[in-house]
Amino acid sequence: MNSNLANIINNSKSLQLLNAYESESDEDEKLSTSSTKRALNDLPDDIPVKRNKLEKLPLPSFVIETEKIREYEDDPSLHGGRIRNFPHERGNWATYIYLPYKGNEYFSQLVDGVADICLPITKLEIVNDFHISLTKTVILKYHWIESFVSTVRTKLNANCLKRFQLFFNSMEVYTNEEKTRTFLGLNINSGYDQLCDAVQIFNECLKEFKLNSFYEDPSFHISILWCVGDKKNELNGILHEINNFVTNFMDKNSDTDWTIEVNHFICKTGNKQFIF
Template sequence: MANKSALALICIYGEDSSDDDVSGPRVSTKRVHKDEDEENAVKRRERLPLPSEFQKVENVSEYTDDPSNHEGRLRSFPHERGNWATYIYIPYDKDHFGIQDLFSKIQLIIPSTIEIKPVDDLHISLTKTVILKHHWIQSFSDSIKENTIFIKKFMIMFDGIKVYCNEERTRTFLGITVKSGHDSLIKLVEIFDRCLLEYKLSTFYKDPSFHMSIAWVQGDFKEELGKYVTEINNVFIQLLNTYTQDTWYIYVNYLLCKIGNKSFQFNLC
């Protein structure tokens, strides 16, 4: 029975050779099949599964970014497993009533042909968004903690409205600029730049214009939005007196670092 199984495998995998001898009892393997048997043998060869070590992995779908999941915003870099988008920032953790009122008035000023949207996660960036490898996360966060533990708390006050565009020219922002606290912000940026350079990552902008983005639009609309900045600033000045003073400043007593879907908090002294 075993010899018959072996012979069947020879018929399937073997070449079109003539007389071959199999060890043990003499067995002739001379081809005696007719043409139609040949065709059947080919079909059987095609259906015979390969050993697992030679099989390729099929139907493995790669991650595809869907802009509809985040209001059409485009990634600055492709998603890759093991890479974590990372940035450090100061959160605006107050009630947003004054900011919401400002945005509503901006909507009345900007033409409806420009689809402007509010920024939900209000903050002041202290680094660009960079990519950390997974095995860097712990050492990077430790480095940030060690270098900020003796930084004193400070105050940030807001000034006026400016238009900004990201480096890729894929999004345009309206941001409230920083009036005070600039020296402390520069000191933090210098610290974070040194930490980033240890991993050969991009540092922050030279001569940065610190701001908190409050509205954005898809694409490069810097020139178009610039036409309305004076009118928006007039509205902003009115709102400075409408809402309490603490709406327009941040008392910075901690920083946040967003790494992928995780947040790390670093308290100042």
């Protein structure tokens, strides 16, 4: 073999190596074609080409889960037809402050009786967790949670709220702001001023984080029953009958303690709860 022919062969090998390197670093998609793979496979064994780089590495599991969260689509059929008020986005935590209420066996009978009266109008579902909302449901970024909870705790301690009692005695029909759900709620008619004092404190905290305040002239209540859609007019048509039942039931069971002892508040943000 003369020297010119040897140079041509060596130059050809060098060009093949250069092409393989450039394709590996800049054009991964082209490496996946069969013609390019054949060209690399034809190279001598002593040429250090990393063929394992031709195959794409699998995505880490946390990246896959993140993509699942981003691609999440709400399915109302999975939760009784309810529609989310906020889009499901990674890092957004639905947050609100409330007073919990457990009720008792007589309270359960009261709820069942009201539901029976409403059956000719619509079937109502019992609320999973009885409570009195003291803020709207707002969105907190994850990195705000600790600071927000600390702010609420500090302001409550500074204002030295005393324990108090609540009492309810009448029903009212409510809808959410989007008119996608209707509720029947028991109105609070004793302890209203103390609840307003608490709401003012929470509004100050919300304002610091540029979040929406609670309603002006709020109607504090315990939602007990709900249905999908706007059924306010239909249920208002039998509200007098409902309230007569509530009054008679409470009078009949007057030995039952219908008061609510207020000795703590709860902030729920996502799946976390903080007690004040």
